[in-house]
Amino acid sequence: MHPLLSAARLYGIVDLGYVTPADAPAMARALCEGGVDLLQLRAKGHTPTAVETLARELLPITRNCGVPFILNDHIDVAASVGSDGVHVGQDDAAVAAARALVGPAVFVGKSTHSLAQAVAAQAEGADYLGFGPLYATGTKPDYVPVGLADIAAVHANVTAPVFCIGGVNAPRLEDILAAGARRVVVVSAFLQAADPRAAVRELKTRLP
Numbered sequence: 649m650h651p652l653l654s655a656a657r658l659y660g661i662v663d664l665g666y667v668t669p670a671d672a673p674a675m676a677r678a679l680c681e682g683g684v685d686l687l688q689l690r691a692k693g694h695t696p697t698a699v700e701t702l703a704r705e706l707l708p709i710t711r712n713c714g715v716p717f718i719l720n721d722h723i724d725v726a727a728s729v730g731s732d733g734v735h736v737g738q739d740d741a742a743v744a745a746a747r748a749l750v751g752p753a754v755f756v757g758k759s760t761h762s763l764a765q766a767v768a769a770q771a772e773g774a775d776y777l778g779f780g781p782l783y784a785t786g787t788k789p790d791y792v793p794v795g796l797a798d799i800a801a802v803h804a805n806v807t808a809p810v811f812c813i814g815g816v817n818a819p820r821l822e823d824i825l826a827a828g829a830r831r832v833v834v835v836s837a838f839l840q841a842a843d844p845r846a847a848v849r850e851l852k853t854r855l856p
């Protein structure tokens with residue numbers, strides 16, 4: 649298992665659907681200081697140049713906190729800014745193609761939406777998997793939720809770290825953990841919290 653991922657339990661995402669680029673650095677700092685173990689920049693619809701500019705602003709913030717930085721989608725930008733990781737979806741480049749661009753030191757994560765996709769992503773060599781959306785979520789509105797029933801089977805069939813995602817929030821955490829999840833990604837529940845730093849801190853204490 650990749651050394652930056654083995655102990656990671658809580659994965660935060662600065663998603664520009666919720667946060668303006670101007671507010672992104674302060675949000676990244678709040679999430680990192682609150683205690684996320686990984687931080688992603690997700691900037692759907694923004695130009696590679698804008699993503700690169702923002703990634704270069706966020707990287708020193710995450711580095712200061714010792715939190716690995718992951719860039720969504722923009723593999724070339726991830727390579728040029730020195731991102732720790734890159735995240736690809738089912739419709740993006742294959743894991744091997746992404747790895748060829750970023751090099752062996754950068755970890756590659758992949759989104760999966762079924763047990764079959766999770767098994768396939770591991771076979772492809774993904775360093776970690778996202779699995780979901782567990783619940784319907786406005787952050788990814790065009791996806792059918794997968795529910796909690798397959799979480800245990802995914803963990804039984806995959807050795808790479810699995811991060812459960814989609815509608816994860818404090819009230820649902822107990823059910824999600826009871827279903828077998830060990831790692832979670834939280835987007836809107838942190839970004840829309842009155843105090844994101846405190847929301848991270850509170851949820852982190854409840855993870856095994």
Ligand code: TZP
Pocket residue numbers: 759778780781782784785786787788813814815816833834835836837
């Ligand atoms: N992939 C599957 S669900 C999702 C992504 C990026 C969005 C999760 O966001 P939220 O706000 O935590 O439901």
Ligand code: MG
Pocket residue numbers: 720721735736737740
């Ligand atoms: Mg993508």
